Amino acid sequence: MRQSAASGRRSPPVRDQATVGASLARIYGLVLRYWYVIRSSWPRAAELVYWPLVQMLMWGFLQSYLAQTSSFAAKAAGLFIGAVLLWDILVRSQLGFAVAFLEEIWSRNLGHLMMSPLRPFELVAALVAVSLIKLLVAMIPVATLAYVFFDFNVLSLGFAFAAFFANLVIMSWSLGLVSTGVVLRWGLGAESFAWLIVFIFLPICCVYYPVATLPYWLQPIALALPPTYVFEGLRAIVLEGAVVGHLMVKAFALNVLYFAAGFAVFAYFLQSARINGTLVQMGE
């Protein structure tokens, strides 16, 4: 066993903490913690799939009905179901991020995490990874069933789907950062904020209708939000077979700004919680 030269005391049997490898090991450790939780409870895993499945079925059947009565709906096959699948990517990814963090407060474990060598950006990285895992657990079965029931293959969107997916999950992480920051600062009293924040984007981001439908004054706000470009892009592909690269570039540029702002808000509220002492009162 190694000895500390000055004190004669044994050095702790831990690895060098300052390396990238140590950082990745801590992130992996925390991801493992959330994976164990998902694995330990089948109702939790089922719950991940439940709402996206219900939504997909509802919009799928609605679209089938409209297709029989409307030439537009018949032409726009896949529009609603594609929109609902993409919307659920945003919702499930944000909730996956936020709920993983809430787990720490519900289980009164946050003190242990904050006292451990885990750094704030490593906590964020673990939450990002967990949100992706939960998203895949939820969306792979639902996207498969959308193909089986309604003959809608999300992969038929090709490269655009990868761009849609990336832009939506990055936006969801930005929202997750803000919502967890708020919970860090104000505790479980602000929990509902983490659950609800994403839904304000449902009407403004024009999930099911074009931006032009919005009142004139609301359109600049919609165009300042990355998901708006994703849903506009979906409509452009389905209705016109158009190329959407320029829309995705705009969405990505906005996402970079939103993610940086989200992390700054998270870091600010974390520091604020340390100043106000709320970090040690979490869960109480």
Place this chain on the structure above:
Amino acid sequence: MQKPVSQSNGALPPPVAVRELTKVYRDVAAVNGITFTLASGAITALLGGNGAGKTTTISMLMGLVVPTSGEARVFGADMARERHKVLHRMNFESPYVDVPMRLTVRQNLEVFARLYGVLDRTARIARIAEEFRLTEMLDRPYGKLSAGQKTRVSLAKALLNEPELLILDEPTASLDPDTADWVRSKLEVYCRGHAATVVLASHNMAEVERLADRVIMLEAGRIIADETPDELINRFGRANLEEVFLAIARRGAEGAEGSP
């Protein structure tokens, strides 16, 4: 290993050095200008009634609360700004902070071993599980254990990285006397065997008398006594630390009642 944070003269800094530490919440000073240094290998009890400032002091030592003024240094690192340099050399245990209930004991120890960068995790977990009589329950969910078993798991978690500084917040609260005695014995063995520095917050005076080399007594955020348990007992002319604590607490209460 990371280089230890050293002082300008090259000497290793003390495990804990607190200088003029103050924390004010709105208009209330939870901790009011306290100063103390802990020597390596010492077990120091922080005592005081509810609201005396123990939890806030401990929170600032861990870097979870930022001081309003003054500083709390651990192994030379300012815990308000550079806590990540030393967190792997510390750990803590408190019955008021749980580990995840749904995870098994083994999974919890595995996760924390990774967070602390423990080398040779499997062997370390097996060894500490045996030491804390947890081997039989390694695959049981933490949430299904008794209070005594949970405390043993929390202690195992706290000692996973063989911390040089161990912070204990009422480590035997809500335990039956036999289990509490067993826990104290384990802590004694660990601290003496590893020359670990310990900060112990407790309301159990018998525990403090048995474990602590030194007592820092807080009242309204200030240090009102800082000596060994025996010195404190002698100075107050009492039979034990419990009586000293009661005498100080009642004196404070009478003072408060008599004040305008």
